[in-house]
Amino acid sequence: MMPTTPRLRALTFDLDDTLWDNQGVMSRTEAGHYAWLDDQLAAWLAQHPGEHRRFSDVISIERYQAHRQQLARQNPLRRGDFTWIRERALVELLEAFGLSRTSAWLWAALTMPRFHAWRLQVSPYPEVEPLLQSLTRQYRLAAITNGNLAFHRLDLSRHFEVIIAAGEMPAPKPDARPFLATLGRLGAKPAETLHVGDSWKEDVLPAIRLGMHAAWIAPHAEPDPTLPEGVHQLSHVRELPALLAKLGR
Known part of the structure; x- marks a missing residue:
């Protein structure tokens, strides 16, 4: 007797370039x-005699x-923590511009x-809002993102039981830890879970290595x-x- 394929119980989603176009954002x-900092800093410096420099003229x-x-x-170890990297870069470049360490911070x-x-x-x-609303009736949903978007502040986040900011763990995808943490919180086995994402390296490969299914948005x-078994290519x-209907899940 052939073993039965486990029914899908959970869906995990990447966010950027999966649920929206992130390039324009x-x-x-x-x-x-950057423009806000340039303008506000110029106005602040203008209050000091002889200070008429602009940050953008020195730091492109x-x-x-x-x-x-x-x-x-x-x-x-911080490569996926984009907020930390961005803030630290600003501090160091503001110091290079001539501000004190205190003012730079x-x-x-x-x-x-x-x-x-x-x-x-x-x-x-x-299509995303009605799609997620429909999926929550049958599956447990989670989000796994390397981005530094405060996703919990968006109304869309209400559809997700678990939200993992992988870069802040710090264990950005393709590290297996954010996937394992998500599976643990959902109480789902890898074979019962489909991961949906646009990156072959950061979404598809780590998912299938753990025994999950993967929907590659390409x-x-x-x-x-x-494509390897368990990987399904979608254009959107x-x-x-x-x-999901084709898989009978």
Whole structure:
């Protein structure tokens, strides 16, 4: 007698570029909080005689981005904690600009809430809200993200029993720990769980290595008939219900 395939009990989701398009969000967020710091710091410096410099004239946004990448390389245990990296980069570059350590920390601390406010301006795909609402009737849902989005502040988060900010553990995907922590909190076995995400490296591979199923959101990839067992290629998250129906789960 052939063993029966376990019924799916849980679905885990990546967020950025899975439930919404993240590229535009990050472009606006990057430019928005940098411009805020540049303007506010210039106004503050203008109150001091002879101080008419602008942060952006000395520290370009490209240098800011490169410095974050350097910090990630220098601090591998923090590489997924994007908030820590971003704030630390601001402090070090503000010091390089000429501020004292105290003033640099103050301005970095003032800037980060603006970053997070911009970061929250996501626009989930129109299908996502009704999709999640429907799925909660049959499955337990969790989110596993490397992003530093304060997801719990979005109304969409109400559909998820578990939300794991993997970079802050600190164990960003593809580390197995955020997946294992999620499975533990859901009380689900890997074979009973499908992970949905857009990254082959950070979503699909760690999921299948643990024995989970995976729905790979790959809008720009050609259909691949040679995918490993348990991996299902989709072009959009809207196709998930059809996949679940096909799997008979």
